Amino acid sequence: MSVQTPLKPVLEEQRAPRRIAFRQTRGKWDVKLSPYLYISPFFLLFAITGLFPLVYTAYVSVFEWHLLLGKGSFIGFQNYIDVWNQPTFWRALRNTFSIFLLSSVPQVIVALLLAAVLNANIRAKTFWRMGVLLPYVVAPVAVGLIFSRLFGDQYGLINAFLEIFGMNPVAWHSDVIPSHIAIASMVNFRWTGYNTLIFLAAMQTIPKELYEAAIIDGAGRARQFISITIPQLRATLIFIIVTATIGGLQIFDEPRVFDAAGTGGASKQWITVTMYLYDLGWGNQRDFGRASAVALILFFIIIMIGVLNYSITRRISNAGSKKPGKIKPTPNHSITRGTK
Numbered sequence: 001m002s003v004q005t006p007l008k009p010v011l012e013e014q015r016a017p018r019r020i021a022f023r024q025t026r027g028k029w030d031v032k033l034s035p036y037l038y039i040s041p042f043f044l045l046f047a048i049t050g051l052f053p054l055v056y057t058a059y060v061s062v063f064e065w066h067l068l069l070g071k072g073s074f075i076g077f078q079n080y081i082d083v084w085n086q087p088t089f090w091r092a093l094r095n096t097f098s099i100f101l102l103s104s105v106p107q108v109i110v111a112l113l114l115a116a117v118l119n120a121n122i123r124a125k126t127f128w129r130m131g132v133l134l135p136y137v138v139a140p141v142a143v144g145l146i147f148s149r150l151f152g153d154q155y156g157l158i159n160a161f162l163e164i165f166g167m168n169p170v171a172w173h174s175d176v177i178p179s180h181i182a183i184a185s186m187v188n189f190r191w192t193g194y195n196t197l198i199f200l201a202a203m204q205t206i207p208k209e210l211y212e213a214a215i216i217d218g219a220g221r222a223r224q225f226i227s228i229t230i231p232q233l234r235a236t237l238i239f240i241i242v243t244a245t246i247g248g249l250q251i252f253d254e255p256r257v258f259d260a261a262g263t264g265g266a267s268k269q270w271i272t273v274t275m276y277l278y279d280l281g282w283g284n285q286r287d288f289g290r291a292s293a294v295a296l297i298l299f300f301i302i303i304m305i306g307v308l309n310y311s312i313t314r315r316i317s318n319a320g321s322k323k324p325g326k327i328k329p330t331p332n333h334s335i336t337r338g339t340k
Contacts, residue, residue: 054299060292067286079293089294091268092276093301095180099255099272100248102184103191108240111192112233115199116225129200132193143186144257151182173259179270186254191247195240202236203229238313245309249302250274273298 061079064072083089118129135143150157151172159169172178206229214224230237252274256262263279264271271279273294281291 057292057295060288061296063289065288065292067281067288072289075289079289080297083290083293083297088268088271088276089273092264092271092273095176095255095264095268095270096249096251096272096274098177098180099184099187099251099270100245102180103187103251104241104244104248106184107188107192107195108237108244110188111195111240112199112230114192114196115203116229118196118200119203129197132196134193135190136194138190140186140190140253141257143190144254147182147186147189147254148258151178151185173265174269176269179258179265183251183254183258183270186258187248187251191244195244198240199233199236202233206232234314238310241309241313242306245306246302249298249305252278 062076063074066072114132118125118132122128152159153169153171153173156172158172162169170178172182210228210232211224214228219227251272255264255270255272255275258270259265264275277291277294277298279285280287280294
């Protein structure tokens with residue numbers, strides 16, 4: 001006769017919770033925390049070199065703060081009001097936007113066209129691709145000095161060519177628009193090659209099957225560029241336009257070295273916001289409070305223009321990528337039904 005064992009101790013033994021080893025717990029922590037540890041150096045450096053200066057600039061902007069005398073009394077938004085009422089600030093803001101439009105728009109268009117040419121099957125590809133990047137290697141001060149001589153009012157090479165074709169010389173350093181064109185040409189000379197290589201790298205990731213299908217359908221090069229290349233470069237276009245906006249509104253080196261004085265012209269005809277900020281902080285006034293206020297105003301302007309450019313570019317790029325509607329079958333279409 002068999003003896004039955006009680007089931008209760010067996011069930012309790014099965015229901016007893018397992019003890020998780022420390023190694024398994026450490027493995028779970030590693031999976032959850034390691035991504036944050038990998039990206040933490042960037043955010044730590046950003047907090048030290050980017051976020052803290054921004055917060056400290058906002059703190060300085062609400063005080064009377066002299067370069068030599070140091071911190072003064074708390075005045076709130078008075079520095080912003082004083083900057084807002086200065087005609088030089090509005091002149092600098094006008095010049096900044098003018099130079100930005102004259103440089104960024106042609107720069108992106110020319111870079112896109114150059115990238116399309118370099119992406120084609122041409123001889124000595126590496127030589128030409130390296131050649132477009134050479135202007136970016138040149139120091140901005142050297143570029144400014146060279147172009148300031150090219151656009152000289154009395155002895156410049158550009159005016160010499162204009163006189164050969166029977167045209168009157170242009171006062172590049174006296175008039176507003178000519179000075180902006182000259183400074184914008186420096187920016188385009190230096191940054192077009194850099195943007196060209198970014199466009200070229202993005203173009204090389206486009207599947208070749210799309211172009212082969214377009215050739216079979218009889219599409220020419222222009223049609224392929226408009227219908228295939230540009231839609232495939234949406235993300236790259238947004239990136240370059242946003243970065244060009246940020247850099248264009250912070251322009252300083254090129255207008256600073258456009259003449260020997262470096263003050264933005266006799267009547268401030270090409271002074272930019274960053275040059276005005278530099279003059280407030282380290283020039284004759286040495287007013288860090290107002291300079292910090294200008295820096296904060298420029299920061300918010302760049303944020304607004306960057307968001308506006310991003311939204312417009314995204315909307316334009318998504319306009320041609322809408323899903324096509326379903327094709328309704330016509331009477332000529334034959335429908336075959338399977339039999340069970």
